[in-house]
């Protein structure tokens with residue numbers, strides 16, 4: 001079909017839509033937009049945002065480069081004028097860097113200044129903070145810096161607002177496999193789970209879970225990824241954004257490659273590795289004694305004290321959290337990053353949770369994975385989510401997080417549907433292995449006083465729901481909360497969430513186990529319906545509803561449909577940009593990382609149709625928006641499903657994209673039934 005015939009077909013479809021009654025549109029899951037706002041869809045070669053626009057050239061899939069080649073290119077890029085050494089940028093003094101010519105970054109201040117793009121509009125996000133901007137001359141808002149104020153310390157800035165950074169010393173010990181896990185191992189031994197047959201913890205050379213990479217792009221791990229991305233010189237997403245301090249702040253984790261030589265597992269098999277048969281009968285005092293016999297190689301090699309009283313496996317007093325009525329923003333890989341969570345907090349979310357982090361990657365000290373555990377001071381009720389296939393990996397991760405991070409609860413993802421996770425036996429695969437599920441929950445909950453929560457789907461296979469038969473056990477095993485996403489793994493996002501089944505499970509749950517429902521909540525009426533439909537539910541979790549309209553939390557709190565204006569929506573994006581620049585940095589890299597994640601988010605926000613344009617209120621999450629005009633140009637732009645228009649929005653807030661810019665959303669939001677991580 002040529003262009004003009006496509007246009008005719010589209011126009012005919014639009015006319016047909018305009019002739020349908022609101023009821024007929026709803027029956028077809030199309031948003032019933034008032035007739036006067038409808039318009040024919042703009043002409044595009046195809047409806048796939050990834051191939052849309054001049055910004056996404058067909059060369060998007062690049063040839064695969066070897067690790068060595070990538071490393072060489074990275075080094076060259078670091079030395080180029082684009083990447084000024086942070087010490088020099090901070091002070092403006094070319095002699096300020098203690099590494100001199102050994103520094104990996106450019107010291108050519110004049111060349112840097114010559115190529116530095118003009119400042120962006122707006123003011124530096126750090127100017128109101130104590131001290132001055134930690135990015136100094138490299139800040140894209142440096143013109144707004146106060147003269148004569150020395151650049152601030154990035155670490156200090158972050159310390160004031162962000163916690164849960166991985167300590168560099170701990171990271172090195174993790175790399176060397178020299179951290180020991182007395183609580184986890186004692187508990188595993190007690191449960192008879194520390195024997196070789198059960199232990200799946202691998203050394204770095206093992207190509208097991210640790211090499212987990214996710215093919216569909218929703219979550220990739222080992223070499224920088226998982227939602228926190230690094231943008232390379234072409235601004236193509238490669239992995240996790242390197243937190244600035246990973247490079248240059250003493251004491252924080254780094255993305256430097258781990259040592260390659262074969263490392264012996266520090267687990268003392270004789271002492272701590274139990275025998276699967278005898279574990280359950282081992283006496284507590286014997287456990288304590290045998291573990292205490294291990295001589296750490298040096299005092300600093302063993303960060304956990306051997307005389308830790310917690311080795312005594314007395315049942316712990318859990319610090320319980322009452323989730324009732326609390327508005328819970330779901331864990332969301334990639335898009336549920338710290339700046340997004342801050343925005344949701346501003347708009348009324350009560351509970352936030354980090355993006356899913358893989359246990360094996362955390363245990364290997366991968367900085368990009370640890371970045372997923374970061375928490376902002378605004379997140380006053382915060383949990384992290386982990387995913388693992390075996391009790392030992394999960395229990396050790398829980399012990400490590402308990403030791404290293406400040407979190408209010410730890411959630412175990414037992415619902416992740418993506419193949420690479422499921423194929424390793426983690427995520428929703430656990431729904432087919434109740435014994436493994438039991439062992440994981442018992443081991444994890446037995447070693448910390450923080451609540452252990454689990455997130456599940458209804459079951460693995462369509463029509464074979466499992467959770468109702470497990471729910472009493474889940475409580476018995478030690479979980480304090482279970483969140484049920486009302487779909488099976490097989491179902492992914494197709495069909496509506498089965499809330500009747502969620503209610504059934506909630507009614508069967510023991511009193512001590514709080515049950516949270518999850519699926520398709522998109523308005524305060526959805527929320528009210530589930531809360532009143534099943535008083536046994538403690539609360540509900542909101543995922544895509546918050547992505548598409550983060551003000552859903554305000555709507556629920558204020559019990560209204562907010563006919564939000566495009567200007568108000570833009571202000572929310574501005575807040576995100578400010579939080580993004582604070583988190584990822586106000587230098588070029590930080591700006592582009594912020595842009596990248598904002599674009600990921602914008603690949604959801606266009607699905608919102610303003611209340612004032614609707615024939616039927618409220619909009620439902622599974623309805624597809626037709627093409628329509630907004631009440632002003634900005635509203636029309638915000639309704640676009642084109643990546644080029646999302647980029648235009650980003651340019652309103654973060655300046656022009658660099659030459660050769662490409663963007664394709666990780667989660668293709670126009671594919672309504674794609675699998676995500678939960």
Ligand SMILES: Cc1cc2nc3c(=O)[nH]c(=O)nc-3n(C[C@H](O)[C@H](O)[C@H](O)COP(=O)(O)O)c2cc1C
Nearest residue numbers: 330331332333356485519520542543544676677678
């Ligand atoms: C982009 C995206 C990322 C997600 N990442 C996670 C995750 O990291 N962990 C998780 O348990 N669920 C994840 N999920 C699933 C959601 O938390 C939630 O269970 C699911 O979307 C159903 O809720 P909803 O209908 O409100 O969207 C993700 C969902 C989306 C759309």
